Amino acid sequence: MGEDSRRGGARLSSGLAVILATEDSRVSNQSTHVYNCEDFGHQTAERALEYIFDLPYKSIQYSTKPISDEFVRSILKNKVLKFRDPDLVHGDRDGICILNKIYGPYSVSIDDASICGEIRTFKQPLLVESLSMFSSARANACVWKGKWMYEVVLETSGVQQLGWAAISCSFSDCKGVGHAQDSYAFDGRRVSKLNGEARAYGQSWVVGDVMGCCINLEQDEISFYRNGVSLGVAFEGIRKIEPGFGYCPAISLSQCERCDLNFGSHPFKYPIEGFLPLQAPPTRRSISTYLLRCLSRLLELQCGDKVDSLSVEKLGRLKRFTPLLELFNPISHVICEEFFAALDAEAGSLEYAGWGPFVSFLMEVFRMQAPHDYASLDRVLDLFTDNEKFHLMFHHIINSLSYHCKTAPLVLMECPYSGSYPYLALACHILRREKLMVLLWKLSDFDFLLEGFFSMKIPNKLDLQCLIPTVWWSGSFDDASQESSMMLTITALTGAITKIEEMHRELCRLIIQFVPPITPPHLPGSVFRTFLQNLLLKNRCADHNPPSPGFSSNSVLVSLYNVILHLLSEGFDMDETGGWMKVFGPKFETEKGFLHRGGQQNFPVGLFIKDDPHRTDISRIGGSFSHLLKSYPVDDEDEVIRWKEGCMDDDAITHSTKQKPCCCSNADADFTRITKDPIRYITKGSRSHCSSIPERSAQVAAECSTSSLNDEIVDKPSSSDRSESEYGYQPVHHLWSVHSSAHLTMATLKEEELLDAMLLLYHIGLAPNFKQASYYMSHQSQSIFLLEETDRQIKEKSCSEQLKRLKEARNLYRKELIDCVRQCAWYRIYFFSRWKQRGMYAKCMWIVQLLLVLSKVDSLFAYVPEFYLEVLVDCFHALRRSDPPYVPSSVFIKQGLASFVTFVVTHFNDPRISSADLRDLLLQSISVLVQYKDYLAAFESNDTAIHRLPSALLSAFDNRSWVPVMNILMRLCRGSGFGMSKHGESSSSVLFQGLLRETCIHDEGLFTAFLNRLFNTLSWAMTEFSVSVREMQEKYQVVELHQRKCGVIFDLSCNLARVLEFFTCEIPRAFLSGPDMNLRRLAELIVFIMNHMASTAAIEFFELSIRRQGLSLEKINRGMILAPLVGIVSNLLDASTEFEDGQQNVVSLFASMGCASTMHYGFQYLLEYNWAGSLRPGDSSLMKLKQLENFSSLLKRRTESRDSSKVGFSSALAEDSQCCICYASEADSLFQPCSHRSCFGCITRHLLNCQRCFFCNTTVLDVIRVGKQTL
16 A cells, blocks of 8 residues: 555545546546536535536436435446446556466465475465574566566564565575575665675665565666665666566565565555556456545535535535435445445455555545544444445454554654554544454454554664754754754654554553453453463563564564553543443552552462463573472462562651652652753763763662561571571561452452563563663763764864864764764653653562562562563663653652662572572662762661671672672772872762771671682783783784773773772771781782783883773873772881881881882882872872882882892702792691692682692691691
8 A cells, every 4th residue: 555645745545545546547538527616506416426426517417306325326337337447457467477376366475385494474364474594485476577566564673585586596594585696685684685695785674664675677677665765776687587487576584584475465555656566456446446435525525514624615515505414325325335346346355445445545534633533434434334244344454454553654744643643543443333343352363463553663763864853962062943953853753652652552441441242251351461461472582582483573562561551550541432341340440550559569479379381481580480389389379468568668758658759759840841851951961870880781658567577477488598687687567468369350450460461571572672772871971972072182183184083083973973862862752751750660669569578488589580670670770760860869769769779788699599690680780879979878878788788798799790799899988099089089988888897897707708809800800901911912903802801801900909909998907917818919919910010011002902982091091000009008008007017017028029129110110100190289199109109118128138138148948848839938838638838828828719739639628837736
């Protein structure tokens, strides 16, 4: 069918307009129309009939008989048909041959014999899907002369090769269309054309695109069209093939790719002028489309006062000249009868008319833009639904409407009634009729059709350029009119999305209220519940790669999520929509959404523990479902757990307290300006919220009594190897479980069940989108920074060559920024409307309370699906990073989500969570949140965080989680290091610094283990960094990947050194009066790092290796790693005054390390380094440099004195008494039982990480120092 007529301003949709225009052109030469609008008032009924049937003036003789069905039928037979040429096949169809006619002599379909791989027909007639890694097939029609085309609707947007192939072209499991010489294809995923080799061509495609594949054998060309827009000639000079052995339509699909082929069985959406469909349209189509045109004119006469102003002026007199009420029934009934009679005359006509002309006619009557003509549409539906044959055509009509919802693009000039809105509005009005809703429900593809209605075509980058032609951001220095223009554009697009979502909710409401006519009777909601279950079943693996066959479009998942979120958050208006809709079950509460109800909460845990084959393969927190059944046998699948909102946190803000949470309060009153002016805020706010540490998404009323848990919960066994008190569990008073049989029945649609479905929809549908949104928002902030930095450098540079490079870089940054601004604007429109943010906030509150309650019962907590936890974290961070923000960050957690802090702190190292990735997800959340002052304050005011976080962080610093733990420690301990005041990093947590100090002092074993891992990790990081720099030096080039690697490892090394500096400041006794090994390892690390920093041969090369794109040396330099070294030495010297001979011990240790010249050079390098960029004038850190200078002088004197005392000394240790590991000390210790010897220092360090002898690998039972007791 042709592109929607509203593009051209016509009142008819283009499919009907094109078809009727073709047919009417034949009559125009045979009849003369002399209707004068001014004379209509004086005409008779005969003249009205001539107008309706498009007959020549006065061709109907005056009759005294009343106008009846027989009279109208006689006019059609005697008058109309003689003015019509006999129906002919459209155009000259010479040059085409149908090879395999098993589907009919004129039907074009996939030739089963040509299939290579595995292709299944997903839906009749030609919606196909590949089930193998790579599948190819040809159609059963070949062409060798003329101009031909077919259309492909993309159900997925992956690797598909669409085009033409000669009959002689063979396919294999790795070679498809475009790989052989006589095959030609286009692949929109890789944006390339293929004929033996791939070359760049065309545009990227998206789900819902309609691809036109055209072959012009008159000029030997092949071209492709995307949504009716030419992509240009793809191939020229294709080889001519003799008749009967021409080119066939051919496709190649990768695994799980789907497309809908239309060879002409129904009208093209975007017909290309001059190109014919491969399958000839029905020969009787002209009379059926003519009759629909007659009915359209009849309706215009009947409802002339409701049409547009032009029609009113034209028909204002016409409607007065005859009693149209008397004319309408006989004329309309005859037209309807003749219409179906014409369709019955030829096979395929019913499908063709249902897909094309009839839907176009309905849209013309209904109107694409509001206000819609519901009265006229009802008259048409009353007319046609009375005919039994309409039921046969209804399947094609509803298929066509579903198809248009998938493929209708948003058009800026048509907003807000754009995209799928008009088709959805028409479908919803049709389905308000009980008879038609029953017909839809009985269709075998009911679920598939509903998915089509919930689809929405998502624009790609090129589409966004048309939708958002003007781009503006704060600091762009563009004309102020561009800001206003972009605001108007966003408002228009927001209106369009809002209208479409309203129709989705209306359709959902109709399905929920529908009661199927079956026995035993079902309750309202049963049909929607079944549809939802089937959809979730086939999409539960949609996040896998590749996904399961038949998975739904992402827009379907997003639309259903939004519908359910609106239902649970804002409530549904469940008023009856017709007398046939009766609600037998409990209604949803409309005054307050489910997510916003305070007081008592409940949840049927049967959703988790029931042995449902549809859910058993879903990963659970405690492991696989089969494993959990053995560990925690299910006692009662109908159990419902109940609690009181807020019982898990003291002083919690809930929906029942006087102060309401953010989702139900006026906390966002100050953000009214943001809502009205989002662009200005976004471009500023997104930069201020940018974190230097990468985030991981997937990115992340009653007070609690101190009485004990009830007996049923207390007696539950724990799967953890730690006690409940160690996890900070609080006794819960308002928590109990009951049997659900008295209150709930699975036959009805429950809100808790909808919540469960919504979370899974979020996990598989929304989370990937929010991940992309986060990427574009971060990239936008980075692009703005790079653009501003480049502008600054352009102003400072004078060299023409440098200016040229900078301007080229600036153009590139600006282009990337414009794309990011468009993408971010689209994500704001599509995902971050205010009601969605409100619902997401309430959803986070609900889920975190549910998880906290379930975590008190091991047997229930283990069954919780992993996606519950993933959705909680991802939704929390998506809302936190939403652009514009939902509420100020100062109240985001405090006013409703304090329980989130409790949950992540309690469970980020909970051994009951079997997935290490999930625990990492919680730890990453803490790492991200503590980067911001407002969120850090939420941790400082949380009792669970105060009691658990310090020790949990130190124990979690292991080989897997050391990076996020290091980031958290860095944030908590900022501001106290050498040179950090220059960067204003004084917003650290004094509270947690004290808690960390107390934890380390009181748990010496924990701190010792942590310190050992910290030493090892810092040593590894610096070694890895040095190796990477050396590799680049040897290659004499800076590879971007190596440069990025160096930058990351250098940052990690700097942060680790800062953490070590903090502990030398807060707990110096661990190094000065603790085990000798701590101070020795610390000194070795300092010397090791100084050597690497000071002895690099090519200093400029080193600086280049760590410099990030667009960053100057002022922001990243050697001082970042050297500063903590100065701070560490200074901290040791400051604290040594408290210990007897403390400073002498530090000096002596460094002096005894050997390589005195290298060590002195390193300290001298520290002193001579240009600290001006790191220290402010009058900075207290300047005194530390003076202290370091004194230490260096003292150390130099000590080493010189020691060296001179060794002159002439001949009593060196015998070679066999030296430690063979370090060759610097006496081998004074023995391993037992193997008796191998080494020095005490080497053995002690080795045993920190391994309990085996490093000579013979024997397990060490004890260590004996010669002449001393066992270690």
